[in-house]
Amino acid sequence: MARRTRPRYELYYWPTIQGRGEFVRLALEDAGAQYVDVARRPGGMRAMMRFLDGKAPGLLPYGPPFLKAGNLVIAQTANILAWLGPRLSLVPHDEASRLAAHQLQLTIADLVAEVHDTHHPIASTLYYEDQGREARRRAPLFLRERIPKFLGYFEQVLARNRRSDGKHLVGARASYVDLSLFQLVEGLRYAFPRAMARMLPRYPRIAALRDRVAARPRIARYLASKRRIPFNEEGIFRHCPELDAAG
Amino acid sequence: MARRTRPRYELYYWPTIQGRGEFVRLALEDAGAQYVDVARRPGGMRAMMRFLDGKAPGLLPYGPPFLKAGNLVIAQTANILAWLGPRLSLVPHDEASRLAAHQLQLTIADLVAEVHDTHHPIASTLYYEDQGREARRRAPLFLRERIPKFLGYFEQVLARNRRSDGKHLVGARASYVDLSLFQLVEGLRYAFPRAMARMLPRYPRIAALRDRVAARPRIARYLASKRRIPFNEEGIFRHCPELDAAG
Secondary structure (H helix, E strand, C coil), X not given: CCCCCCCCEEEECCCCCCCCXXXXXXXXXXXXXXXXXXXXXXXXXXXXXXXXXXXXXXXXXXXXXXXXXXXXXXXXXXXXXXXXXXXXXXXXXXXXXXXXXXXXXXXXXXXXXXXXXXXXXXXXXXXXXXXXXXXXXXXXXXXXXXXXXXXXXXXXXXXXXXXXXXXXXXXXXXCHHHHHHHHHHHHHHHHCHHHHHHHHHHXXXXXXXXXXXXXXXXXXXHHCCCCCCCCCCCCCCXXXXXXXXXX | CCCXXXXXXXXECCCCCCCCHHHHHHHHHHCCCCEEEHHHCCCHHHHHHHHHCCCCCCCCCCXXXXXXXXXXXXXXXXXXXXXXXXXXXXXXXXXXXXXHHHHHHHHHHHHHHHHHHHHCCCCCXXXXXXXXXXXXXXXXXXXXXXXXXXXXXXXXXXXXXXXXXXXXXXXXXXXXXXXXXXHHHHHHHHHCHHHHHHHHHHCHHHHHHHHHHHCCHHHHHHHHCCCCCCCCCCCCCCCCHHHCCCC
């Protein structure tokens, strides 16, 4: 009987939310990579905590997600994707494109952190109920000022990319950044359905990119599978109806 | 008469604050690199705005800082440093160390964003006065929970680095991440002098690293020069005495 081969990639992330780990999951899924989502397996949380508690050798991650590949341990979402991108053929080969992809991913990460703070503007250790008043002040400004600034930027990047006729953020084919922009849009639509229904049509290239990514065969299968954890009120993107204002 | 050679690196950043650009300035200064701080020169702001307004070819940066080197335009502080590090001999050669350095830099960036939000918890477009009440709620929690979490992490990373006997974050010699941790500590000491006077001694390796970086000859000369913009109330690290609580 053949022994099971060790999977190439081990992803470590919280098992019950999409969160930041989802950006990595989407890249692995789109590429059909052989990976395990460690913390979702029996004993997996303990395996993850060993790293976070500093009991595993090598790099100490500040937090999940982190990826183990051979002896390498790589932390920080954008860092993981910059490393995985070439290995999954999800970024062009030239240096300028890779640097561009990484800076776009970091810009998405900046917005993701801001989204989190719409429901936790004071501290991540306080309950939402204990910072609801501040959240109700912050969220409308986020919707009115920040979403247009960021989505306007990504729309402009798409429009300027002549290599793909405005269809991809970087280069002539889909890259991990396209997948991440899809995820950002999905998260924003979940958290702010009314505001996004009104705003997304102002960014037709982003809306079209979202649809194209959702239709990619492996992504479509993944989204329909149990591996895709549903959005929920523990993740970064949370639906608090009172924060989904008219903006 | 010889024509002036074009400097190798052009840094674009707001000319009146340290901000995120300072992490790049420190690396360039420590390496003695030939660079210009474009926006601090006559006509430089206009040159920077050309990029941000999308009138320059190539990558559209979301915002400063960005670096121009030959035809490359690189945006996002950590991305710039990951690219510059090997060129300035400010990161070890091996892949694991480079990935570790980048993840540490991104973790520093996460804390820097949180520092900004201590004085702007609701929106960066509102005056501090219009969000002072929320800031007075957020800052004590930041001091009590977030600084210990992050500084405790960096202290642990230093303690685990046997290649340098706890003196450097990555590898056996100073890297750009050491310079960035120095800058983070300096910023926190400026913004929260009372809290940091009490807290920094709990992190002796970080305190010692801060002193060693400050004593590096090129850094010492830079800090004493007019090129080092003083901390001020327009930057990321701001001294609001009422936020510098007992924690």
